[in-house]
Structures are given as structure tokens and as C-alpha cells.
Amino acid sequence: MEVINIDLKDRSYPIYICNNMLDDIGKVVCRHTKSKRIYLVTDTNVYPLYYEKVKAILNNAGFDVSKFVIPAGESSKNLDMLKNILEDIYKSGLLRDGSIIALGGGVVGDIAGFAAATYMRGVDFIQIPTTLLAQVDSSVGGKVGVNLRGGKNIVGAFHQPKMVYIDTSNLRTLNKREILGGLAEIIKYGVIWDKELFEYLEYNMDEILNLNDEMITHIIKKSCVIKGKVVSLDEKEQKLRQILNYGHTVGHAIEALTGYEKYIHGEAVAIGMVYAAKLSLKKSLIDKEYFDRICALIKKSGLPVEYGELHKEDIVELIRHDKKNKNDKIRFVLPVGYGKVDIFEVNKDEILSILD
Numbered sequence: 001m002e003v004i005n006i007d008l009k010d011r012s013y014p015i016y017i018c019n020n021m022l023d024d025i026g027k028v029v030c031r032h033t034k035s036k037r038i039y040l041v042t043d044t045n046v047y048p049l050y051y052e053k054v055k056a057i058l059n060n061a062g063f064d065v066s067k068f069v070i071p072a073g074e075s076s077k078n079l080d081m082l083k084n085i086l087e088d089i090y091k092s093g094l095l096r097d098g099s100i101i102a103l104g105g106g107v108v109g110d111i112a113g114f115a116a117a118t119y120m121r122g123v124d125f126i127q128i129p130t131t132l133l134a135q136v137d138s139s140v141g142g143k144v145g146v147n148l149r150g151g152k153n154i155v156g157a158f159h160q161p162k163m164v165y166i167d168t169s170n171l172r173t174l175n176k177r178e179i180l181g182g183l184a185e186i187i188k189y190g191v192i193w194d195k196e197l198f199e200y201l202e203y204n205m206d207e208i209l210n211l212n213d214e215m216i217t218h219i220i221k222k223s224c225v226i227k228g229k230v231v232s233l234d235e236k237e238q239k240l241r242q243i244l245n246y247g248h249t250v251g252h253a254i255e256a257l258t259g260y261e262k263y264i265h266g267e268a269v270a271i272g273m274v275y276a277a278k279l280s281l282k283k284s285l286i287d288k289e290y291f292d293r294i295c296a297l298i299k300k301s302g303l304p305v306e307y308g309e310l311h312k313e314d315i316v317e318l319i320r321h322d323k324k325n326k327n328d329k330i331r332f333v334l335p336v337g338y339g340k341v342d343i344f345e346v347n348k349d350e351i352l353s354i355l356d
């Protein structure tokens with residue numbers, strides 16, 4: 001088992017990474033809980049795959065476990081569902097010394113984490129992420145929350161978990177498309193922070209796509225270290241943490257314009273990363289060779305690189321309404337060299353010019 005420590009002073013916590021070691025989880029969870037009461041949130045896809053096993057292990061370790069199963073999918077990440085969860089937690093009798101566990105992907109992690117942040121003004125939270133995206137991104141960093149109608153992640157909090165437990169063998173039941181969605185975020189880390197990771201992905205993509213255990217563990221670990229580092233330097237997103245939005249400005253617009261149906265998040269981010277790199281090339285921040293390598297890596301993974309039928313004017317309009325933009329300047333995270341990005345303010349015309 002590998003352990004990474006996320007350094008956030010008194011809110012520091014470990015990320016355990018293992019392969020097929022869920023049996024171990026009872027012992028590990030004991031180290032990070034104040035009482036033997038656990039309230040677990042999962043979804044309808046993950047429940048039949050892993051719930052009974054996790055529950056039996058936790059029971060064996062002396063825990064009393066209650067559960068809530070949300071319908072799988074982004075549409076569950078809303079205030080009504082949060083209310084149902086909170087009412088049920090209260091009914092179950094969970095006290096301030098109890099812990100809430102998220103067993104599932106980013107949807108479960110975000111809503112269970114927000115329940116943990118708000119129930120009795122905050123109880124301990126544990127993440128057991130089961131999608132690649134959740135393992136390398138959403139379970140690290142403490143952002144939790146739900147969507148409002150028409151606004152993603154508008155209501156939320158920062159609530160760091162007490163521990164994260166990643167079992168890479170859970171990825172075996174995940175479909176290929178969801179694996180690629182997580183891979184897009186891993187490629188992102190290579191571009192924003194780590195040339196070695198970028199080259200590792202270039203060199204080993206075929207085996208990674210075959211879920212080679214050692215390689216998957218390596219890239220998950222690298223990703224958690226990078227996200228952990230960025231978060232520990234800028235927990236509340238004053239500045240540095242914004243670099244994690246590389247590919248997300250155009251990506252979010254594409255997701256919204258297609259009604260969150262045509263593309264999963266990672267696919268939209270992959271397309272967004274290509275267009276942000278194009279903007280870098282246009283501004284001579286990177287050379288053609290690096291631009292080509294970014295595009296080639298994304299293509300090699302099987303992720304999309306073009307936005308298809310959409311109108312570029314609509315994309316720009318949506319970007320301008322993005323909550324992260326001030327005035328008329330649009331903030332973009334742009335590659336400026338291998339493993340390095342910076343934040344630029346660009347105008348509408350510059351964006352239109354690269355969307356062709």
C-alpha cells in the first residue's frame with residue numbers, strides 16, 4: 001500500500017493507494033474515526049458492486065453502518081437529494097463524533113462531502129473514490145457541493161476528508177469511457193505541472209488503457225501528489241489552484257451547450273485542453289512541437305479533440321458567463337512550456353480566432 005500525505009497543517013490527511021486491498025479498510029478507517037458510527041453514501045451502480053463487501057469489513061472492525069443510496073448520475077447532485085440525505089442521517093442518530101463515508105464517483109463524493117460539511121456544522125468525512133476521475137481529482141482537495149438548476153457546483157464548501165482510500169481494482173468494473181474521462185484529468189496534470197508524467201503517458205498509453213496495475217497506480221499516485229501539492233499551496237483557490245482549470249474554460253462551455261449529455265466531463269476537458277494549447281501556440285507561448293505533442297497524446301488516449309457541430313459564438317458567450325471570469329476579460333490557463341502553465345486574461349476575439 002502506498003500512502004501520500006496531503007499537507008494542510010491541522011487538516012492534513014493521508015491518501016492510501018492499493019490494489020485489491022479493500023479487506024484492509026477496516027483497520028485503516030479505525031485510525032481516522034472518533035467513534036464506531038458510520039453513515040455511508042453510495043449510488044445505485046456502486047451499491048451492488050461494493051457495498052456489501054465494504055459494510056461487512058467495517059462491521060468486522062466493529063463499526064455500525066447506516067447507508068443512503070442515491071440514483072447514479074449527475075442529476076442526483078442537488079439540494080433535494082442533499083435534504084433527503086441529511087434527514088436520513090439525523091434519523092439514523094449519527095452524532096458529532098460519527099463519520100460520513102462516500103463510496104462512489106465524484107457525484108457521491110461531492111454530495112456526501114457537503115452533507116458531512118453541514119450536518120451538525122461538520123462531521124468527519126472519508127472518501128472511498130471508485131472512478132478514475134474521483135481517484136485523481138474530486139476526492140482530493142476538499143471541494144464539496146451540489147448543483148443548482150442551471151448552475152454546476154454553485155452551492156458548496158471546503159471540507160477536507162480525514163482520509164482517502166483508493167483501491168485501483170475498483171476500476172475494473174468501470175466502463176472504458178469513464179476511464180478515459182479520468183485520464184483526461186491525468187493528462188492535465190502532466191501539462192500543468194509535470195513533464196515526466198506527460199512523457200510517461202506518451203510512452204505507456206497502450207498499457208495504461210489496458211489498466212496495467214503498476215502503471216495505473218503510478219499515474220494515480222503522481223496525480224494525487226500534484227493535486228495535493230497545488231491544494232496545499234492554495235487551499236481556497238486564491239490563485240495557484242486556478243491552474244487546475246486548464247482545459248476547463250472551453251470544456252465547461254462545451255458541456256453546458258450540449259446539455260451535459262453528449263460529452264462526459266473529461267471528454268469536454270480534453271477538447272478544452274486542445275483549444276487552450278492552440279491559444280498558447282497562437283500567442284507564441286509554446287512551440288509547434290509541444291502543441292503537436294499535447295494533441296497527439298490526447299488523440300492517442302482516444303479522447304476527443306474537436307467540439308464538432310457547435311457554434312463558436314455560443315461557446316464564447318457561455319465562457320463569458322462562467323462564474324470564474326471578471327469584467328470582460330476571460331481568464332485562461334495556458335501552457336507556457338513543458339509542465340508549466342500560467343493564467344492569462346484574454347479577450348473574446350482572441351478566443352474566437354482559435355475556435356475555427
Ligand SMILES: NC(=O)c1ccc[n+]([C@@H]2O[C@H](COP(=O)([O-])OP(=O)(O)OC[C@H]3O[C@@H](n4cnc5c(N)ncnc54)[C@H](O)[C@@H]3O)[C@@H](O)[C@H]2O)c1
Pocket residue numbers: 043044045046049072073074077104105106107108110130131132133134137138139140141142143144153170171172173174175178181265
Ligand atoms: N470536488 C471536486 O474537486 C471535483 C473535481 C472534479 C469533479 N467533481 C465532480 O465529480 C463529478 C463527476 O465524477 P465522476 O466522473 O466520478 O462521475 P460519477 O460519480 O457520476 O460516476 C460516473 C459513473 O460511474 C459509476 N461508477 C462509479 N464507480 C464505479 C465502479 N467502480 N464501477 C462501475 N461503475 C462505477 C457511477 O455510478 C456513475 O454512473 C461531477 O459532479 C463533478 O462536478 C468534483
Ligand SMILES: [Zn+2]
Pocket residue numbers: 137185248265269
Ligand atoms: Zn475536471
